[in-house]
Amino acid sequence: MVLKKKDILKALETISVAGEGKNMVEAGAVQNIMIFGDEVVVDLVLATPALHIKKRAEVDILKAIHEQVYEKAKVKVNIKVEAQEKKKPEIKGKPIPGIKNIIAVASGKGGVGKSTVTANLAVTLSKMGFNVGILDADIYGPSTPMMFDVEAERPLSVNVNGKSKMKPIENYGVKILSIGFFTKPNQAVVWRGPMAAKALNQMIFDAAWGELDFLLVDLPPGTGDIHLSIMQSLPITGAVVVSTPQNMALADAKRGVAMFQQESINVPVLGIVENMAYFTPEELPENKYYIFGREGAKNLAEDLEVRFLGEVPLVQSLRESGDIGRPAALQEGTPLEEAFKEITRNMVEETVKRNENLPATEAVKITTMAGCSAVNKK
Numbered sequence: 001m002v003l004k005k006k007d008i009l010k011a012l013e014t015i016s017v018a019g020e021g022k023n024m025v026e027a028g029a030v031q032n033i034m035i036f037g038d039e040v041v042v043d044l045v046l047a048t049p050a051l052h053i054k055k056r057a058e059v060d061i062l063k064a065i066h067e068q069v070y071e072k073a074k075v076k077v078n079i080k081v082e083a084q085e086k087k088k089p090e091i092k093g094k095p096i097p098g099i100k101n102i103i104a105v106a107s108g109k110g111g112v113g114k115s116t117v118t119a120n121l122a123v124t125l126s127k128m129g130f131n132v133g134i135l136d137a138d139i140y141g142p143s144t145p146m147m148f149d150v151e152a153e154r155p156l157s158v159n160v161n162g163k164s165k166m167k168p169i170e171n172y173g174v175k176i177l178s179i180g181f182f183t184k185p186n187q188a189v190v191w192r193g194p195m196a197a198k199a200l201n202q203m204i205f206d207a208a209w210g211e212l213d214f215l216l217v218d219l220p221p222g223t224g225d226i227h228l229s230i231m232q233s234l235p236i237t238g239a240v241v242v243s244t245p246q247n248m249a250l251a252d253a254k255r256g257v258a259m260f261q262q263e264s265i266n267v268p269v270l271g272i273v274e275n276m277a278y279f280t281p282e283e284l285p286e287n288k289y290y291i292f293g294r295e296g297a298k299n300l301a302e303d304l305e306v307r308f309l310g311e312v313p314l315v316q317s318l319r320e321s322g323d324i325g326r327p328a329a330l331q332e333g334t335p336l337e338e339a340f341k342e343i344t345r346n347m348v349e350e351t352v353k354r355n356e357n358l359p360a361t362e363a364v365k366i367t368t369m370a371g372c373s374a375v376n377k378k
């Protein structure tokens with residue numbers, strides 16, 4: 001009996017690989033087949049060193065060749081174990097023309113300052129010379145319109161290439177669309193998941209964002225359906241997680257990071273920001289009181305091996321600036337401006353690093369920090 005490689009391959013194609021839904025040839029596990037007379041040598045690569053799986057593969061191969069090709073074939077199986085490379089984060093969703101980087105800003109717990117951080121990151125990016133937008137997707141408490149003093153505004157419709165599009169509201173050099181523009185003030189927001197997802201999709205794809213270097217997405221707190229829906233429809237470049245140093249907030253932040261890193265989402269976490277890191281009376285800036293604990297988010301970042309982007313103190317003027325609608329980072333020469341500059345610089349740096357590891361898509365364009373002197377300045 002003359003053994004043929006194609007018959008052996010056909011037999012091996014009947015063996016499935018556990019958990020992959022593919023046969024071992026399709027899955028690339030069969031590296032080589034050699035035939036010497038009635039002897040067949042199969043080189044196999046497996047991702048797991050588990051003994052029972054190795055044994056099982058060997059038995060299956062023997063059986064398939066004996067039953068389907070030649071019952072007296074002398075079969076030898078060489079198994080090599082190669083840990084599979086960790087899946088690289090990939091950009092999902094359809095790219096939005098003109099938008100280079102989409103950064104999701106998330107927090108596990110509510111009220112930790114996610115929207116405040118988003119607003120100040122946005123104005124800092126704008127001061128650095130980037131074109132910036134904020135998509136306020138916080139369906140439970142859209143606060144961006146208030147933080148930018150545009151609560152009373154309503155987006156107008158404009159004509160772009162014959163299509164009617166929603167024009168974002170602009171202030172302090174930042175383009176804004178918020179779910180808050182479509183609800184009355186004080187109206188209880190009871191968006192159901194699909195409704196919210198639809199409204200968000202319109203704000204993303206039916207909006208005239210123009211050219212943006214960064215679109216920051218202010219996510220609702222927590223890790224719910226709306227997050228999944230955004231993650232699936234938007235090509236998110238990376239995520240920034242905001243937390244206070246408090247244990248309770250940290251546990252939620254950890255869940256937030258895990259949500260981005262889970263296999264089905266696989267959005268890289270650019271880093272963690274520690275908000276309300278300490279209280280400092282404005283008249284005594286040297287005095288620091290660690291009200292919510294010390295360096296909790298910093299330690300969490302280290303534990304999770306993600307970048308610590310920086311800390312923001314608890315300062316009365318930061319709250320006030322949010323309430324009056326003028327983000328604190330707009331001021332020049334203040335410790336708060338410095339803090340946000342540092343965080344923003346680190347975030348841009350992480351975005352650049354992350355983009356270097358990605359396939360070039362419309363959603364990923366910024367691959368160097370050159371051209372932004374404010375970013376390079378330490």
Ligand SMILES: Nc1ncnc2c1ncn2[C@@H]1O[C@H](COP(=O)(O)OP(=O)(O)OP(=O)(O)O)[C@@H](O)[C@H]1O
Pocket residue numbers: 107109110111112113114115116117138141143220221275276312313314315316318319320322323
């Ligand atoms: N570092 C800070 N110092 C002082 N006040 C702050 C600081 N960070 C946030 N705040 C204030 O805390 C309150 C909650 O902040 P913010 O709305 O940004 O939180 P959030 O995490 O976005 O909340 P939500 O759960 O509604 O999404 C606001 O009044 C804000 O002005």
